[in-house]
Amino acid sequence: MKDPLYITSHGILQRKGNTLYFVNEEGKKALPINRINEINCYGKVSLKSGASSLLMKEGIPVNFFNMYGYYEGSLYPRVQLNSGLVVVKQSEHYSDPEKRAVIAGEMVEGIKNNILKTLKYYLKKGKNVEPYIKDIEKEVIKGDVAQIMSNEGRIWHSYYQSFNKILKNFEMDKREIRPPTTEINALISFGNSLLYVSALSEIYHTYLHPSVSYLHEPAERRFSLALDIADIFKPVIVERVIFKLVNNNMLTEKDFNHDVGVLLNERGKRIFLKEYQAKLETTIKHPEIKRKVSYKYLMRLECYKLIKHVLGDKEYRSFRMWW
Incomplete structure (x- = not known):
């Protein structure tokens, strides 16, 4: 392996x-x-x-x-998997607003479901997250891509606000990125970057083009399809890693540098990376293919589902936690 x-x-x-x-x-x-x-x-x-x-x-x-x-x-090595047909169909589903909205909406449905699963898990553990669950459940994913992205933004906002009810240490005020100004923002940013590359790696093992996306707008300096795929799995992978590391005191103040913003130091990165890799390698029995697959391989399966959708073989249904 x-x-x-x-x-x-x-x-x-x-x-x-x-x-x-x-x-x-x-x-x-x-x-x-x-x-x-x-x-x-x-x-x-x-x-x-x-x-x-x-x-x-x-x-x-x-x-x-x-x-x-x-x-x-x-x-990157020379791309070994090429399919002009898949790339053409993938692009057609981006350029057609209705087709794009179908995929983007389904992606946000997956994000919504996985966030709610995470919050309900912590609700059972006695965390007071019910108000955030209700806010997210109210979001009806519909309309064009701009409306769908607004839905997504409100879902993430409610979710991040719930962190103070889940975390035993550190505080989540608001989501800040460049640079992070709090420990939690630093952890989210670091984890998101890791997941982006993991998603990109899985895309490269399929016929999909990483620059043609549906939820995020394609841009010159990023592989936006990796952002699409990663968003679906953030609640399943990144946040679960963060909650475990913080609530079990595996990461503390000494694992951060406070200079221009707040960043994990080398020791903190090693701790996060070890737990992140363990999460990617975690396996679970898949209800459809009837065998155990890793969390990382679930992202590749997501790519395969997108290929089937753009080729017209099977309608896309985004990943939803079933456990």
């Missing part, structure tokens, strides 16, 4: 023969390239040309993040 490699310190990736090494002030470490499916760099990491060549040959992408934990770009 291959797993992602997370690099949180500064250094250089270099090659000697068929071996990949990470070199920094602490020394030189061989990396098990046959057990790596992607490399995520959170420190300042340089690649020697030999290392780049080896990674591309082995089909291993390298993702880069800035000091705030935001995704900056990737070094």
Whole structure:
């Protein structure tokens, strides 16, 4: 089984023969390239040309993040899965406002369902989140994409307001991004960046084009379909990781730097990454395919459902937690 490699310190990736090494002030470490499916760099990491060549040959992408934990770009191998028909149909469903609204609305229905599942879980645990549940349940997802995005915005707002009822430590005032000014905002931003890259990785294993999206507006400097897919899974993956880390005191004040905004330090990133990876690898019995699949693979299944929808094989129904 291959797993992602997370690099949180500064250094250089270099090659000697068929071996990949990470070199920094602490020394030189061989990396098990046959057990790596992607490399995520959170420190300042340089690649020697030999290392780049080896990674591309082995089909291993390298993702880069800035000091705030935001995704900056990737070094990706040549795309191996191509289907002109899928990309054409995918684009047709974006350019047709009605077809796009159908997919966007279904995505927000998934987001709404997964947020409500999360809140009801904590309601059973004695957390006073019922007012937020009622607010979200009132949202009727309909209309054009602009109206659907307004629905989504109100759902996220109510959800984030509920965090102070769930979290034992730290406070959630309002969602702030660049830069985060509180510990919770820093955790949300870091987790969202991780999930974005995980979703992008799953998209690359399908025929979908990552720049053609339905809920988010396609943009030149981002793969907006990854944002669409990631939003559906944030309540299932990112927030569950955050709630566990904070409520079990696995992350405390000492795991953050307070400089220009609030950011996880290297130790905090390692703790978050370990728990995040464990969540991605968690498996659950899928009711339709009748076997256990990982949380990460659920995102690939979401891509397959979109392909079937744009090809007219089966109407898209977004992922909804069933447990």
